[in-house]
Amino acid sequence: MRLFDRLLKTIRGPSRLSFAISLAKSPLTMFKIKSLPSITGRKIPALRIFYFLTLALKKSPGLFQFRLDPTIGGFSELTFLLLSLDLRLDKMRKKGFRVVGKWPANPTDIYFAAGCIALDPFLFAYCRMIATGENMLATRGRGELAVDACPAQAAGYTAVTQGIITLDTFYPFIGPWCYDSQYCFEAMRYLVEGHFGEQPIDFSGKNSEEAFSYMLTEVKKCVETLGRLSGRQVTAEHLKAEFALENKLRGYLRELMDLMQRKTVPLGSLEFIMAIFIASDWLADPPAMEKTLSILVDSARKRVSRGVQGKGVSENPIRLLITGIAWGDLGLYNIIDDLGAVIVGSECVQNLFYEDISLAGDPFEVLARRFLEVPYTLTAEARGRWTVENIRKMKYIDGVLFNCNFGCNYQTTEARIVTDIIKKETGLPCLVTNTDLPNEGRGQMRTRLEAFIEMIRSKAKCNQGTVAKCK
Numbered sequence: 277m278r279l280f281d282r283l284l285k286t287i288r289g290p291s292r293l294s295f296a297i298s299l300a301k302s303p304l305t306m307f308k309i310k311s312l313p314s315i316t317g318r319k320i321p322a323l324r325i326f327y328f329l330t331l332a333l334k335k336s337p338g339l340f341q342f343r344l345d346p347t348i349g350g351f352s353e354l355t356f357l358l359l360s361l362d363l364r365l366d367k368m369r370k371k372g373f374r375v376v377g378k379w380p381a382n383p384t385d386i387y388f389a390a391g392c393i394a395l396d397p398f399l400f401a402y403c404r405m406i407a408t409g410e411n412m413l414a415t416r417g418r419g420e421l422a423v424d425a426c427p428a429q430a431a432g433y434t435a436v437t438q439g440i441i442t443l444d445t446f447y448p449f450i451g452p453w454c455y456d457s458q459y460c461f462e463a464m465r466y467l468v469e470g471h472f473g474e475q476p477i478d479f480s481g482k483n484s485e486e487a488f489s490y491m492l493t494e495v496k497k498c499v500e501t502l503g504r505l506s507g508r509q510v511t512a513e514h515l516k517a518e519f520a521l522e523n524k525l526r527g528y529l530r531e532l533m534d535l536m537q538r539k540t541v542p543l544g545s546l547e548f549i550m551a552i553f554i555a556s557d558w559l560a561d562p563p564a565m566e567k568t569l570s571i572l573v574d575s576a577r578k579r580v581s582r583g584v585q586g587k588g589v590s591e592n593p594i595r596l597l598i599t600g601i602a603w604g605d606l607g608l609y610n611i612i613d614d615l616g617a618v619i620v621g622s623e624c625v626q627n628l629f630y631e632d633i634s635l636a637g638d639p640f641e642v643l644a645r646r647f648l649e650v651p652y653t654l655t656a657e658a659r660g661r662w663t664v665e666n667i668r669k670m671k672y673i674d675g676v677l678f679n680c681n682f683g684c685n686y687q688t689t690e691a692r693i694v695t696d697i698i699k700k701e702t703g704l705p706c707l708v709t710n711t712d713l714p715n716e717g718r719g720q721m722r723t724r725l726e727a728f729i730e731m732i733r734s735k736a737k738c739n740q741g742t743v744a745k746c747k
């Protein structure tokens with residue numbers, strides 16, 4: 277009871293009141309929290325998760341501006357893993373784990389298999405800005421890097437250089453697609469000793485044997501370096517065991533996306549995208565995330581079978597796929613639901629979950645091929661075709677959003693090519709958007725999204741259909 281009292285003390289103001297009411301309506305929510313396994317080998321008890329959340333929510337005023345659904349199974353555990361990331365990383369480091377900075381679209385398997393903790397500093401920093409409700413990390417980073425640095429890079433840079441997170445090293449795999457990563461990681465070198473893996477691009481789109489053998493050398497070099505850091509003699513078995521674990525995680529995300537495309541949409545856009553975001557680094561703990569996603573997906577399955585729509589999702593919503601780079605301003609996901617649409621698919625930087633990593637064959641070679649085929653790093657035309665193939669496998673998509681981050685020349689250059697291919701091949705309407713820091717320019721975006729959604733709806737009416745079914 278003391279814990280519950282403590283939780284209520286953290287809740288003040290109108291939005292906090294609505295959070296209290298939603299908890300009161302479902303008083304068992306807190307007892308539904310499950311204990312989680314952890315990469316450290318020690319269990320994270322349910323009571324600790326609950327206790328942490330009561331305190332962390334108090335320090336996260338930014339979260340109270342969103343409509344979230346704490347009643348979906350696994351959501352409390354997911355929020356805990358998000359908000360406790362810095363504390364958990366500190367503990368892991370004290371236990372001897374080494375934390376390695378990576379770029380979002382680098383497969384995490386290589387880092388965890390080598391006995392290290394993979395961390396996407398950009399996702400971490402964005403989560404921090406969203407939770408605190410202020411953008412100081414990005415604005416300060418821009419002051420030091422460049423005024424037009426991408427907001428994710430700028431915020432990640434500040435989080436590392438200000439000691440909010442500690443990296444033992446960084447080892448991103450970089451190609452010409454991201455304009456800021458090289459510069460951003462390089463600028464941290466005075467603080468953190470780092471390495472770069474080179475990911476060749478074969479512009480013929482065929483991934484020649486030269487590209488493959490180059491990539492294989494890079495993969496082996498990375499495994500050896502990380503193994504030295506963690507003290508692990510990394511074997512093929514370590515790699516395969518990690519592939520198997522992370523394949524489960526990827527499978528859950530694919531199932532979640534599939535469930536979002538049923539007649540009953542089980543999650544609001546925001547809860548769905550939060551689950552997808554974590555594919556960047558599994559919030560530093562794949563075993564904990566595996567259990568969390570299993571609970572979340574199970575809860576979504578039950579909602580679909582019982583016909584329970586996600587909180588805020590309207591009847592017969594317009595179903596959208598988001599591609600490019602997902603909006604970092606989480607408020608936009610609530611807005612899209614309010615406008616009668618819902619995001620049911622995501623093909624962004626975290627799209628590594630679309631395919632499993634094969635357990636057959638030499639795992640180093642498998643990993644090298646995987647790196648070469650990361651969809652985010654394909655040439656614009658290949659990426660467009662890849663997206664079309666995936667859209668064709670989806671059940672319902674009525675339109676496509678392609679978002680570009682301010683300062684990201686890569687996305688801006690790709691946007692038109694990719695959306696033209698999607699329009700030509702599927703006939704789906706596409707909207708290219710540009711976003712920057714959380715909480716900025718929402719009014720203008722709302723107007724554009726409203727017009728886009730209305731256009732799709734009226735087109736559906738003209739065709740006397742419900743909403744378009746992608747062919």
Ligand code: SF4
Nearest residue numbers: 426454455456681684
């Ligand atoms: S949005 Fe663009 S600049 Fe920013 S991390 Fe992604 S690819 Fe790099």
